[in-house]
Amino acid sequence: MYLRKHDLLQMDDEWLTRLPVELLLEVSKRLLHDVKELQDRLHQNPENSSRPPTSQAPWVKPEASEGCPVPASEHLPGETGTAVAAAGATKAPEVEEDPANAPVKPSTAVKASGRKAGKQPGSPGYGRTQKLAVTGTCDHRPEHCSVCARAISANAPAKPYTAWDEVDIAPPVEGQVGLLFSVIRHILFETDCDHCGHMSAVRSPGGPRERMSGTRSSWVNGVWFGPQLAGLIVFLALRLRLSRPRIREALMEMFGLLLSVAVIDETIRSDGYRVYRAWLNRLRCWPHLIRKLQGLAESSDGRVAGIGQEMEGLMKTLEKAIYAARVEPPPEGLPILYAAQVDRLKRLCTAHWSDAHSALRSVAREFLYDWEVIMRPLAEPHLPLSNNAAEQALRHWVIARNISHGTHSEAGTRAFALLASVIETCNRRGASSWRYLGTVIRAARKGLALPPLPPIPAAV
Numbered sequence: 001m002y003l004r005k006h007d008l009l010q011m012d013d014e015w016l017t018r019l020p021v022e023l024l025l026e027v028s029k030r031l032l033h034d035v036k037e038l039q040d041r042l043h044q045n046p047e048n049s050s051r052p053p054t055s056q057a058p059w060v061k062p063e064a065s066e067g068c069p070v071p072a073s074e075h076l077p078g079e080t081g082t083a084v085a086a087a088g089a090t091k092a093p094e095v096e097e098d099p100a101n102a103p104v105k106p107s108t109a110v111k112a113s114g115r116k117a118g119k120q121p122g123s124p125g126y127g128r129t130q131k132l133a134v135t136g137t138c139d140h141r142p143e144h145c146s147v148c149a150r151a152i153s154a155n156a157p158a159k160p161y162t163a164w165d166e167v168d169i170a171p172p173v174e175g176q177v178g179l180l181f182s183v184i185r186h187i188l189f190e191t192d193c194d195h196c197g198h199m200s201a202v203r204s205p206g207g208p209r210e211r212m213s214g215t216r217s218s219w220v221n222g223v224w225f226g227p228q229l230a231g232l233i234v235f236l237a238l239r240l241r242l243s244r245p246r247i248r249e250a251l252m253e254m255f256g257l258l259l260s261v262a263v264i265d266e267t268i269r270s271d272g273y274r275v276y277r278a279w280l281n282r283l284r285c286w287p288h289l290i291r292k293l294q295g296l297a298e299s300s301d302g303r304v305a306g307i308g309q310e311m312e313g314l315m316k317t318l319e320k321a322i323y324a325a326r327v328e329p330p331p332e333g334l335p336i337l338y339a340a341q342v343d344r345l346k347r348l349c350t351a352h353w354s355d356a357h358s359a360l361r362s363v364a365r366e367f368l369y370d371w372e373v374i375m376r377p378l379a380e381p382h383l384p385l386s387n388n389a390a391e392q393a394l395r396h397w398v399i400a401r402n403i404s405h406g407t408h409s410e411a412g413t414r415a416f417a418l419l420a421s422v423i424e425t426c427n428r429r430g431a432s433s434w435r436y437l438g439t440v441i442r443a444a445r446k447g448l449a450l451p452p453l454p455p456i457p458a459a460v
Helices: 013-017 021-042 081-085 227-239 244-255 261-270 286-297 302-327 339-351 358-369 388-393 395-404 410-428 433-445
Strands: 136-140 158-169 181-192 199-201 223-225
Touching (some): 223 227, 227 244, 227 395, 227 433, 286 302, 286 358, 302 339, 302 358, 339 358, 410 433
Parallel strands (some): 136 181
Antiparallel strands (some): 158 181, 181 199
16 A cells, blocks of 8 residues: 555655664665556556557657657656756846836726625526427326235325426337327325325326425426336437537427526436446456566566566467467367466466555456456457457447547436447347337336347347
8 A cells, every 4th residue: 555645745755764774775665666556557558558548648749759758747856848948048137017117907806705606595486388289197106005015905095296397209110100299197196095084196207396386287397218218318428429508409400499507417327237246248358457467577576577577478378279279270179278388377476366466466356256258269260369359349439538528527427328229239139229128227217127128139
């Protein structure tokens, strides 16, 4: 564990001079360990770690030679590229300005109003201005008492206490082209229990909780977007790279549906898409793993560098054997032919499971956690060793990230990553991504098991 800033602030020359010799030696070892760790992290790059190529500084290029200019980050403190270039130039004399004749600069300070930011108490609220014609209704009545758990008769007197409208894309009609929207008014009822007299109110997952103001005609001005419409919004945002304002404009221009930017953003980020589970039928990228081992081989710690060089050599030997087996497979098979190398690599990982060096410990555990998956290409040499196909599939999403300048919250990042994965998988399997997302959203809102990903189409 590194020394924290809190620890370093307490360490100065005077503190070091007061330490006994044996403690000074221990502190020096600790500082040397931290310096080596930080030095290794400082020199990590896409060639010796799993960092993406985009993390490389713009001025760092593989073909850089001795004649290249010195990067700005390597100048001495207080120097800039302009200052270094003009180091031998004669400095122009400075002209002193007379304070009396100096122009008066207008004050830019804004006087505080004394009010808190945001909507002020008593200010009028804002609701939907577009009135939607209801195309159907759906009643929700409690089936069991929330206190005694007895069944409530379907004919028991009930009164509505809240409602909301669900705007969604209607199911496709065979022979018709285009999208049709439906507006379903969901009415929630409350009923007195015949057994205990308790009034039970039905609850719908995700629906509003406002109560009606007393009469049947006083509906809550709430609108809920259906799963198919939510899936379409997600598709427009992630697959077609439309911004929130552009989605708002498209829905208004093409369908006459007026939504706010905030509602669109909430629709994209709020619904959960826990579709993927633990997949056993998968692969690991060998070039990424070898780059991590190369980073260990270049470590400032001699012991770690030696271990990294040996592990890197073993992985490269197995990699060459896999490529050779694709041309002419050996009769005995690679797992048997290279059993000694595989066993040596595994023993190295096991021996350094709890190593004091954090990078070596992390790589050893990563190998052992996914050992069967990593070594799978030895038994099946035809399988790809790299994830180039997956990275090419991510190209679209990298462009989308560059256009939107990335996400601004943890929730947005997670939603973007999961949705991108689901949409790309649907496209690769020839399924409609936004309609599949609609089925997932519908199941999630009802608390049901999420539907599996569309099946892989059978080979023709």
